[in-house]
Amino acid sequence: MIPAACSVALPIPSPTPYSYAIPAGLADRIVPGTRVVVPVRRRELVGVVLDVGEAPDRELKPVLLVPDTRPAVSPPVLELAQWLSRYYATPIGLALRTMLPSALWGGSRLVVEAVDARRASGGVSETVVRALLDAGGRTTASALARALKRPVWDVLQRLERAGAVSLETEPPNLGPAVRTERFVLLTRYLPTLLERDREFGRAKRQRDAYDAIDSLGGEVAVGHLTKQLGFSSGIISALVARGAARIEARERPRDPFAELSAVLPATPSPDQHRAIRAIRALRPGSALTLFGVTGSGKTLVYLEALRSVVEAGGGVIVLVPEISLTPQTVARVRGVFGDRVAVLHSGLSDGERVDAWRSLASGERRVAVGARSAVFAPVQHLGAIVVDEEHDASYKQGEQPRYHARDVALRRARIEAARVVLGSATPALETWAARERIRVVSLPERIGGRPLPPVTLIDMRSEPRVREAGVVPWSQTLDEAVRHTLDDGDQVLLLLNRRGFAHFLQCPACGRVWECPSCSISLTVHRDPAGLRCHYCGHQESLPSTCPECGAETQRSRGIGTQTLERWLTERIPRARLARMDADTTAGKWSHQRILDAVARREVDVLFGTQMIAKGLDFPSVTLVGVVDADTGLHLPDFRAAERTFQLVAQVAGRAGRGPRGGRVLVQTHTPGHYALRTAARHDFQAFAERELAGRQSPPYPPHVALVNVVVSGTDQASVADGAVRLGDWLRGLIEARTEGRVDVVGPAPAPLARIKRRWRWHLVLRSADRRLLGRVLRYATARPPASPTIRVVFDRDPLSLL
Numbered sequence: 040m041i042p043a044a045c046s047v048a049l050p051i052p053s054p055t056p057y058s059y060a061i062p063a064g065l066a067d068r069i070v071p072g073t074r075v076v077v078p079v080r081r082r083e084l085v086g087v088v089l090d091v092g093e094a095p096d097r098e099l100k101p102v103l104l105v106p107d108t109r110p111a112v113s114p115p116v117l118e119l120a121q122w123l124s125r126y127y128a129t130p131i132g133l134a135l136r137t138m139l140p141s142a143l144w145g146g147s148r149l150v151v152e153a154v155d156a157r158r159a160s161g162g163v164s165e166t167v168v169r170a171l172l173d174a175g176g177r178t179t180a181s182a183l184a185r186a187l188k189r190p191v192w193d194v195l196q197r198l199e200r201a202g203a204v205s206l207e208t209e210p211p212n213l214g215p216a217v218r219t220e221r222f223v224l225l226t227r228y229l230p231t232l233l234e235r236d237r238e239f240g241r242a243k244r245q246r247d248a249y250d251a252i253d254s255l256g257g258e259v260a261v262g263h264l265t266k267q268l269g270f271s272s273g274i275i276s277a278l279v280a281r282g283a284a285r286i287e288a289r290e291r292p293r294d295p296f297a298e299l300s301a302v303l304p305a306t307p308s309p310d311q312h313r314a315i316r317a318i319r320a321l322r323p324g325s326a327l328t329l330f331g332v333t334g335s336g337k338t339l340v341y342l343e344a345l346r347s348v349v350e351a352g353g354g355v356i357v358l359v360p361e362i363s364l365t366p367q368t369v370a371r372v373r374g375v376f377g378d379r380v381a382v383l384h385s386g387l388s389d390g391e392r393v394d395a396w397r398s399l400a401s402g403e404r405r406v407a408v409g410a411r412s413a414v415f416a417p418v419q420h421l422g423a424i425v426v427d428e429e430h431d432a433s434y435k436q437g438e439q440p441r442y443h444a445r446d447v448a449l450r451r452a453r454i455e456a457a458r459v460v461l462g463s464a465t466p467a468l469e470t471w472a473a474r475e476r477i478r479v480v481s482l483p484e485r486i487g488g489r490p491l492p493p494v495t496l497i498d499m500r501s502e503p504r505v506r507e508a509g510v511v512p513w514s515q516t517l518d519e520a521v522r523h524t525l526d527d528g529d530q531v532l533l534l535l536n537r538r539g540f541a542h543f544l545q546c547p548a549c550g551r552v553w554e555c556p557s558c559s560i561s562l563t564v565h566r567d568p569a570g571l572r573c574h575y576c577g578h579q580e581s582l583p584s585t586c587p588e589c590g591a592e593t594q595r596s597r598g599i600g601t602q603t604l605e606r607w608l609t610e611r612i613p614r615a616r617l618a619r620m621d622a623d624t625t626a627g628k629w630s631h632q633r634i635l636d637a638v639a640r641r642e643v644d645v646l647f648g649t650q651m652i653a654k655g656l657d658f659p660s661v662t663l664v665g666v667v668d669a670d671t672g673l674h675l676p677d678f679r680a681a682e683r684t685f686q687l688v689a690q691v692a693g694r695a696g697r698g699p700r701g702g703r704v705l706v707q708t709h710t711p712g713h714y715a716l717r718t719a720a721r722h723d724f725q726a727f728a729e730r731e732l733a734g735r736q737s738p739p740y741p742p743h744v745a746l747v748n749v750v751v752s753g754t755d756q757a758s759v760a761d762g763a764v765r766l767g768d769w770l771r772g773l774i775e776a777r778t779e780g781r782v783d784v785v786g787p788a789p790a791p792l793a794r795i796k797r798r799w800r801w802h803l804v805l806r807s808a809d810r811r812l813l814g815r816v817l818r819y820a821t822a823r824p825p826a827s828p829t830i831r832v833v834f835d836r837d838p839l840s841l842l
Contacts, residue, residue, distance in 0.1 A: 042091035044099055045069055047077055049086040050136035050144045056089050060099040072110030072117050076103045085145045087112055087135050115455045122450055127836050128821040129440035137440060138415040140396050142389035149180040150207045158203035167194050168203060219288040221261040223275055225252055227283045244274050310482050311340050317480045318344035323456035326449055328470055331482030333693020337462045341425045342375045349376055353422025354405040358444055360431040360654055361410040366632060376406045383409030411444045421455045424448045429461040430686055435839045443837060465686040471728050472742040492696035494704040494720040496711040510599050511607045517665050517705050525615055525644055529662040533647035534691045536671045537600045557797040601648055620648030653691035659698025664691055669708040669716055676791045677840050678740045681715040685727050688719040745813050747805040748838040752798040753830045762830045763787035763801035773819060782807040782816050791842045
C-alpha cells in the first residue's frame with residue numbers, strides 16, 4: 040500500500056507531531072527519518088518524518104519538498120530520539136533538532152512590506168505600521184514582534200486584507216551546498232614519446248601539462264595543476280579542446296584538519312594490553328569503565344581497542360570534553376585511523392560541520408570525534424562509543440533537551456548493540472556506584488612507571504604570605520617554588536578557577552556593592568578590557584570613579600580572578616613569559632590551541648587560568664603545579680561541591696611530573712582538613728568516593744536517588760513565588776494520587792541564584808529511588824501549562840547542579 044499521510048516532527052516546542060498528506064510524486068521517497076519541507080501557517084519549515092500511514096478523514100496540507108536522496112535520521116537514531124523525548128520529557132521535534140546540525144533545520148521567513156500606511160485603522164494596527172516604517176518599510180514579522188514585544192501575526196493579517204502591507208514568504212535554507220573541486224582527467228592514452236610528439240607538436244606547455252597529469256596517475260586537481268605546478272587555466276582548456284583531457288567536478292568535504300599531521304601511536308604496556316583485551320571482549324550493548332590514573336595512557340587504550348572495530352567494517356564515536364578537542368587529539372586519532380576520521384566541533388563553520396556529518400552518514404568516514412553532540416553522529420554500523428573524561432560537566436546539555444551525553448551513549452549502545460567505554464581518573468559517582476553493572480578495569484600506574492607527583496596542602500590560615508601580593512593569596516612556599524622552578528628552566532602551571540580581575544567592587548565608605556541589574560549576583564571587575572561584567576547574562580558597565588550613593592572614590596575590589604593573578608605575576612616575576620587561559624582569552628576560534636602550542640614550544644614559562652587548564656594537558660616540562668585557591672567552589676550550596684573540588688584538584692595535579700624531571704603540586708587552602716582535599720592530595724579516588732557516597736545517603740542525593748530540579752522563573756517576584764507554591768501543591772497531589780507518595784517533593788524555595796537575566800527564580804526538587812516512577816511524574820508535570828503566561832517552568836532531569 041502506498042502511504043497517503045505522514046507524521047512530521049518540527050523543531051518547535053510542540054508536544055505532538057504534525058500530520059501532512061504525501062503527494063503521489065513523493066511517496067517513494069518519504070520514509071521515517073526523511074527530511075521534508077512542510078507548510079506551517081504562513082511559513083515553511085524543515086521537519087523529520089516519524090512514520091507514514093493512511094490518511095485520516097480530515098483534509099491535510101501536503102508535503103512540499105524532500106531535499107535529500109536518503110533519510111537524514113537512521114532507524115536506530117530515530118529510536119534514540121524517541122527515548123530522549125520520553126526520558127527528558129521534551130518534545131520530539133526539539134530532541135531531533137539537537138541531533139542534526141543546525142544548518143539542516145531551515146525555516147522560511149515572513150517578510151512584511153509597507154504598501155499604504157494610511158490604511159492602518161489606528162490602535163495596535165497603527166503601532167505596527169509605525170514600527171514597520173521605522174524599520175525602513177520592510178522587515179520580517181519576527182523582527183517586528185521582537186521590537187514591539189508582542190505577537191503581531193493577527194494584526195498583520197488584518198493589515199494585509201486592508202491593503203496597508205504586503206506579506207511575502209521567503210523559502211527556507213536547506214543547508215550548505217555540497218562543496219566540489221574540479222579535477223582534470225586524461226581521456227586519450229599516448230604511451231610513447233613519438234605519439235606525444237605527433238599530438239602536441241610545438242605546443243610545448245600543453246605537452247608538459249599532459250606529462251605532469253600522466254605522472255600523477257592520469258588525474259589531478261585543477262588547483263594543484265595551476266597553483267603548485269604553474270600551468271595556466273588556458274593550457275588546461277586547450278588540453279580539453281584537443282580532446283586529450285576532460286574536467287570533472289567532485290565532492291570535496293570542508294575539513295579544517297585536512298592538513299594535520301598524524302601522530303603514530305606508541306607501544307602499549309602490559310597494563311594497557313590487559314585493558315585493550317577487556318574492551319575487545321565486551322558483549323554488544325554492554326559497557327566498561329576504564330579507571331586510570333592521570334598519565335596512564337587511557338587514550339592509547341581506546342584507540343588500540345577501537346582499531347579492531349574499524350578494521351571489521353564497524354564505526355566508532357569518540358567523545359571528548361570540548362576544551363580537550365584539540366588538533367593534537369585529532370592527530371592522535373588520525374594516527375590510527377587515517378582519513379577515515381570526521382571531527383564535530385563547535386568551532387567549525389556550518390559548512391564544515393555539515394560536511395563532516397554527511398561524510399559519516401554516507402559511510403565514507405567511520406570514526407567520529409567530537410564533543411557532547413557527537414553522540415548523535417550518523418556513524419554507520421556503530422560498533423563502539425568512547426566517553427573520555429566521562430565525569431566532565433560539559434557532557435550535560437544546558438538547554439532543552441537537557442541530556443547527558445554519557446547516558447545517551449549507554450542508551451544508543453543498547454539500541455545498536457555497540458560497546459561503551461567510560462574513561463576517567465576521577466569517575467562520576469553515578470558511574471562508580473554502578474560497578475556491579477559496569478565493570479571497572481584499572482590502569483594503576485603512569486606510563487613508564489613514573490610516580491604520581493607529591494601534593495602538599497598549604498594551610499593559608501597560618502602559612503606566611505608574601506606581603507606585596509595584597510589580595511592575591513600567595514604564600515612564601517608557593518613563591519619560592521615558582522622561582523626555583525623557573526631558575527631550573529622548567530615550566531609552571533597555576534590554577535585559579537575564577538576569571539576576571541576581582542570578585543566584586545565595593546565602596547570603601549558606604550559599603551555599596553555593584554550588582555547586576557538583571558541577576559542576583561555582584562558584577563565581576565575586569566581590567567582587560569576595563570569594566571564590570573556579569574558572567575551570567577553578559578551585562579556590562581564601565582568602572583565608576585566615584586560611588587553614586589555617597590560620592591566616595593571606589594577603589595576597593597574584593598576577591599580575585601585570573602586578571603588579578605596576571606597583574607601580580609607580571610610584577611613578581613617580570614622576566615617570565617606568561618599565558619592566561621580562561622573564557623576571556625579563548626573566545627576566538629582555536630584561540631586556546633594557540634596558547635597550548637606556545638606552551639609546547641617552550642615559549643611560555645607560566646601558564647595560568649581557570650579549570651580549562653586542568654584537562655588533558657601533557658607537557659613534560661611542567662614540574663610545578665600550584666592551586667592558588669582550592670576553596671573557590673568547595674563551599675557552594677550544592678551537593679556536588681566536594682566532588683567537583685576533588686576532581687578539579689586531582690585532575691590539575693595530574694598535569695605535573697609527566698616528564699623525566701618529575702614534579703610536585705602545591706595546593707593553597709583555608710580548609711586543609713576537608714576530606715575532598717586530603718584524598719586528592721593522596722591521589723586516592725576510592726577513599727574519596729567511599730566517604731562521599733556515605734554522606735549522600737542522608738539526606739539522599741544521587742546516586743542513591745534520582746532527581747529532577749524544577750525551576751520556576753518570571754519577571755515578577757511575587758508571581759514567581761506564588762507559582763512555585765501552587766506547582767508544589769499540585770505535584771504533591773499528583774504524586775499522592777498516582778505513586779502513593781513514592782516520589783518526594785522538596786521545596787519550593789528561592790533558588791541559590793535567585794535572579795538571572797531579570798528573571799526571579801524559585802525551585803523545588805523531585806526525588807525518588809524509582810527512576811521509572813520519577814519519569815512518569817515528570818511527563819505528567821511537563822504537560823501541565825504554567826499558572827501564568829509570564830511564568831516559565833524548566834524541568835531538569837538528573838541535574839548536575841541545584842544552583
